Amino acid sequence: MTEPILKLVGLKKHFESTSGGFFNKKKGVVKAVDGIDLEILPGQTVGLVGESGCGKTTAGRTVLKLYEPTEGQIIFQGEDITHLSRKRMKPLRAQMQMIFQDPFASLNPRQTVGTLIGATFDIQGITPPGGVKKEVERLMERVGLNPEHVNRYPHEFSGGQRQRIGVARAIALKPKLIVADEPVSALDVSIQAQVVNLLDDLQEEFGLSYLFVAHDLSVVQHISDRVIVMYLGKVMEEADKKDLFMSPRHPYTKALLSAVPVPDPIKGRKRERIILVGDLPSPMNPPAGCVFNTRCWKVQDKCRTEIPALQQIAPNHRLACHFPEPAA
Amino acid sequence: MPGDADLDEALVDDLLIDAPIVQRTPRQIAWMRFKKNKVGVISACVASFFILIAYLAPVITRILGLSNTKTYPEALDGFAMPIGASGGISSVHPLGVEPGAGRDLLALMLYGSRISFTVAIITSVASIGLGMLIGISTGYFRGKVDAVVGRISDFLLSFPSTFMILALILPMTQRIEALGIAKDNGARIIVLILFFVFFGWMGFARLIRSQAFSMRERDFVMAAQALGASSFRIITKELLPNLWPTAIVFLSISLPGYLAAESVFSFLGVGVQAPASTFGLVLADAVSYWRDDPAYLIIPSLYLITIVLSLNLFGDALRDALDPKASPS
Numbered sequence: 001m002t003e004p005i006l007k008l009v010g011l012k013k014h015f016e017s018t019s020g021g022f023f024n025k026k027k028g029v030v031k032a033v034d035g036i037d038l039e040i041l042p043g044q045t046v047g048l049v050g051e052s053g054c055g056k057t058t059a060g061r062t063v064l065k066l067y068e069p070t071e072g073q074i075i076f077q078g079e080d081i082t083h084l085s086r087k088r089m090k091p092l093r094a095q096m097q098m099i100f101q102d103p104f105a106s107l108n109p110r111q112t113v114g115t116l117i118g119a120t121f122d123i124q125g126i127t128p129p130g131g132v133k134k135e136v137e138r139l140m141e142r143v144g145l146n147p148e149h150v151n152r153y154p155h156e157f158s159g160g161q162r163q164r165i166g167v168a169r170a171i172a173l174k175p176k177l178i179v180a181d182e183p184v185s186a187l188d189v190s191i192q193a194q195v196v197n198l199l200d201d202l203q204e205e206f207g208l209s210y211l212f213v214a215h216d217l218s219v220v221q222h223i224s225d226r227v228i229v230m231y232l233g234k235v236m237e238e239a240d241k242k243d244l245f246m247s248p249r250h251p252y253t254k255a256l257l258s259a260v261p262v263p264d265p266i267k268g269r270k271r272e273r274i275i276l277v278g279d280l281p282s283p284m285n286p287p288a289g290c291v292f293n294t295r296c297w298k299v300q301d302k303c304r305t306e307i308p309a310l311q312q313i314a315p316n317h318r319l320a321c322h323f324p325e326p327a328a
Numbered sequence: 329m330p331g332d333a334d335l336d337e338a339l340v341d342d343l344l345i346d347a348p349i350v351q352r353t354p355r356q357i358a359w360m361r362f363k364k365n366k367v368g369v370i371s372a373c374v375a376s377f378f379i380l381i382a383y384l385a386p387v388i389t390r391i392l393g394l395s396n397t398k399t400y401p402e403a404l405d406g407f408a409m410p411i412g413a414s415g416g417i418s419s420v421h422p423l424g425v426e427p428g429a430g431r432d433l434l435a436l437m438l439y440g441s442r443i444s445f446t447v448a449i450i451t452s453v454a455s456i457g458l459g460m461l462i463g464i465s466t467g468y469f470r471g472k473v474d475a476v477v478g479r480i481s482d483f484l485l486s487f488p489s490t491f492m493i494l495a496l497i498l499p500m501t502q503r504i505e506a507l508g509i510a511k512d513n514g515a516r517i518i519v520l521i522l523f524f525v526f527f528g529w530m531g532f533a534r535l536i537r538s539q540a541f542s543m544r545e546r547d548f549v550m551a552a553q554a555l556g557a558s559s560f561r562i563i564t565k566e567l568l569p570n571l572w573p574t575a576i577v578f579l580s581i582s583l584p585g586y587l588a589a590e591s592v593f594s595f596l597g598v599g600v601q602a603p604a605s606t607f608g609l610v611l612a613d614a615v616s617y618w619r620d621d622p623a624y625l626i627i628p629s630l631y632l633i634t635i636v637l638s639l640n641l642f643g644d645a646l647r648d649a650l651d652p653k654a655s656p657s
Contacts, residue, residue, distance in 0.1 A: 064554055090556035098554045106547035110354060110569040119565070123555045153354060169551065 003078055004039040005177055005209045006063065011036045011072035013055075013062045017284065028284045032058040034233035035072070037310070040177065045203065045210040047224030047241070049217060049256070053280050055233040057101075060179040060213045064096055065089055077176065094124050097170040101182040103162035107154040113140065113165055114150040120172040139168040143198060160191035164198070171202055179211045184219060196223055217260045221245055226316075229253045232283055232291040235310055239317040249313065249324040251296050290322065298323050358573075361649040368645020374638040382445050385438035394421075396435035396605065404430045415623030423631075426613070427621045436605040437631050443517070443606050448586035451521050452579050455528035460575060462529060463536025468544050468563055474537070481530040489527040497523070497598045513600050520599055524586060532578050539574060540567055573650035580643035584636040591632060607632045 013033040032055040040046045048056045061067050063074060065081065074082045081092060100106035107116055117136045121128060128135035137147035143164040154162055163183060170178055180199065184192040196219060202208060214220050220227060227244045229237045229252065237250040248254045255274040262268040276295045281287055287294050293303040302322050310320040314327075362368055381388055389395060403416050403425045410416025415424030415433070423433040462481075466474040497519055504515040543549065544567070552562050593599035594608025602609060607628060614625040 061550070066550055066553055086556075093554060093556035096554075098551065100547040100551065102547055106551050108548040108566055108570070119552070119557075120555055123552070123557045123561065155354075166551075173555075 002041055004075075005042050005044075005077055006038075006040040006211070007073075007075040008036050008038045008063065009073040009075070011059070011062060011074060012070045013058050013067055014070045030284050031233050031286060032283060033062060034286075036228075036230075036235055038228060038235075038238070040209045040211060042176070042209055043203065043207050044225045045212055045223050047220035047227040048211060048213045048230060049215060049220050049227060050230035051215060051256075051280060053283070054230045055283070056213045056215075056230050057181055059230070060098070060181045060211060063211060064093075064098055064179055066098075090124075094126070094173040095175050096177045096179070097173065097175040099163075099166050099170045099178060099180040099183045102186050103159050103166055104154075104186075106166050107162055109154055112151050112153055113145075113157075116154070116165060117169050117172055120169055124173060126173065135172070136168075139172055140165075142202075143168045143171075144194075158191075159187050160194060163187060163191075163195050167195070167198060167202070171206065171208075174206060175208070177209045177211065179213070181213045182215065183212075185214065185216060192219065199223065217256060229256065232280065232286055234291055235318075235320065236292065237317075237319050237321075238310075239314075243314070243317050247327050249317070249319050249327065250321050251298050251323075251325060252292050254325055290320075358649045362645060365645045365648065367641055368649070371638040371641035371645065374634065375642050378441065378635045378638070379445055381438060382441040385435075385442050388438060389432075389435045392422075392434070394432045394435045396431065396439040397603065398432075399430040400425055400432060401430050409620060410624075415621050415627065417623070423627050424623055426610075427617050427624055428613075431605075433610075433624070433627060436610055437607075437628060440605040440607055440610060441631070441635065443513075443600055443604065444587050444590050447517055447521060447524075447590045448583050451524040451528065451586045452582045454521070454525045456532050456575055456579055456582070458525060459529040459532030460536055460571070463533035464540045464563055464567060464571065466533070467537035467540025468559065468567065470541070477533075478537075481533060484527060485530050487527070489523070492527075493520075493523045493593065494596070494598055497593075513604050516600055520590065520593060524589065528582070528586075532575075532582075535574065535578070536571060539571060543567055543570060577643060577647040577650060580639065580646050584639035584643075587639070588632075588636055 011033060012031070012035055015030040015032055017027045017030055034055070036059055038046060048059060050056045058067065062069050065074070065084070069082055072082070073080055076092065076096065079092075081089065084092070111119070114133070114136050117139055118132045121132050121135070130138075133150075137150060140147045140150065145161060145164050145168070149156075154165065157165065163186075166183075183199070184195050187195060199210065200223065203210065210223070212220065212223055221241065224241050227239065227241055228235055229244070229250065231252050237244065237248065237253045239249075244253065245257065248257055251274075255276050258272060258274045262271060274297065278295050281291070281294055287304070289305050290296070290303040290308050293299050296303065300323065306322070308320045308322050310318050313319045313324070385396075400421070403411055403418070403421060404427070405411050408430070409427050410425045410430075412418060415427075417424045421432050421434065423437060425431065426433055426436065462477060466477050497516070500519045500522075501515045504518055505511055509515070510518055544562075549562055549566055552566050557566075590599060591606060591608035591611070594606045595612045596608075597612065599608060600606045610628045611625070611632075614621075614628065618625045
C-alpha cells in the first residue's frame, strides 16, 4: 500500500470564545472540528462535504496549519507536522498550498498579477529556472490566462480569471497537496466547469492530491475519489465516491443527496425528497449523543444519549450511525 | 463577495466588449475620479498656491520690496492707524499695514503662514506615522499589547490636553532652552509639535487598528501565511499598501486642523511669540483694533479661512477619489 501524502488522526480545532479586552474571560468553546481521521493518497482527491458551518473550511485551514490544531495529529508525507514551529513549517509550505473560495478576497487588490504569483518565489526564496518573470508568464499561460496581462491588477479580471490567478499561485511551487476551499462555489456554473476541469488537468500533470472542500455535491461527485461527509465538526460517513453516491448509509448523507437537483424533471418528481427540519445546532453547545439527532427523521432514544462511533462497515466505507440505512 | 464597484465594472466590461481595454493602476483610477471633482481640483490649486507662497516668502517679499521686520511709519497717521481705506491697502502694501508698529501685513501673513505650515506638516506627518506604527501592530498582533495600548489611547483621548499644554508649555520651553537644543520661538515650536503629536496619534491609530484588524482576516493575508510569509512581510507588503490611501486622506484632513490649532495657541499667547508673526498672533493683536481698523481683523481671518477651507475640501475630494465604496460625487 502506498504511503498517504496526508494523514489526519483525530484532528480537533476548538476556538475559545472570549469576552475580549484585557481580562479575556472565557465564555465558551466552539468545537469547529471535533475529531477527524482521514488519509489522502498521492494523486487522490478527497471531497469534504457538509452544510455551511459544519467546520469543513476550518478543517482545511487546520490541515495547512493556518490554525493551530487543538488536538490530534497531522502527518504530511510521513512527517508529523502538528506542532512544527512557523520557521520549520516554512519549507514545507512549498509542498502544500491552498485555493480560496472567494477570488475577490484572496488576491491583494494593490498587487499586479505578476507580483501576486511572483511573491510565492520571493517568500520561499526560490529562483525558478529561467527567472521569476518567465516562470510567472508560463504559469499564467498554463492556467489559461493571457501572459500579456502580467501587469494588470485583480480588479481588471472576471471572477473566473481571478480564480485562475489563485490556481496559478497555488501551483507555482509545484506542491504535492492542495487544499481547495470551495474553489468554484463563488463562480457561475459555466465557469465552474472550466475551473474544475483545469484542476483535473493539473492533477494529472503534476500528480497532485486535493482535499476538496465543497458543499456542492455534483461538483464533488465529478472531481473526488473519496468523499467525507461532515456534520457539526464530526465525520458522519466516509466512502469511495461510487459507494457514497450509490448507496449512502447515513441518514444525513441520504438527505444531502436527495437535495441534489436532477436534470430530468420526470425523474426528479418521482424521487423521494428528504427535507431536514430546523437549523444546524450551535457548535458551542452541540446536542448530546449523536450530533445529528435534532434533525434526524430516524431518531431514537439511543441517539440522544450515546455517541455513535465511526465504524468500518465495508471495505473503504466508514459510518457513524446507530441506525444506518440499508445498503442499496 | 463581490462589491458593488466590482459588479459595475463587470457590467461595463460586458457592454463595452468591443471597445479597446485601457489598462489602469488603482492610482490612475483614483486620479481619474479626482479630476472629475471640480471643487477638489480648485481647492487643491488654492491650497498648493498658499503653501508655495508661504515657503517662497523671502523671495516674494524681496520682489515686492517689502520686509516682515521693517516698519513703514509713512503708511500710518498720527494715531498710528493705517492711512487710507481698508486698513491701508495700496499698491505698495497689497494687504495693508499693521496698526501700531506699521509692518506690512502681506509680509506678516507670508512669514506667519510659513511657521504655521511647518508646524502643521511636521505634526501631521509625525502623528500619522506614529499612529500607523501603533495601529498596524496592535491590529495585526492583537492580544495583551493591543489591550494595554488601547487603554492608554483611551486615557489620552479623555485627557484635557489643552489645559496640559497651557500649563506645561513654559517649563518645557525653558527646559529645551536650558538643554541648548533651540531658543525662543524655535524651542516653543518644538514643544508645541511634541504636545500635538503626543495627543494626536490616537484617532488615526484606532482607525488603522480597526482596518488592520479586519484585513488580517481577509483571504489574501491567509494566502501569504500559507506561503510561509513572515509577519513583517505581511505587514509591509500585504497590509501597508492597502492602508496608504487612508493615511493620505487623514493627512490632508488633519493638516488644516493642526494649522488652526497652532493659531489658537499663538492667539492664547502660549505659542510663537512676537516679533515673529503667525495667524494667531496677528489675530490676537487685531482684536484690540477691531473697532478702528476692521480690515486688520478681516484680512488675516479670510487668509486663514481660505487655507483651512481649501485643505479641508481637498481632503474630502481625495477621500472620495481614493475610496471606491464612497458614493460618487
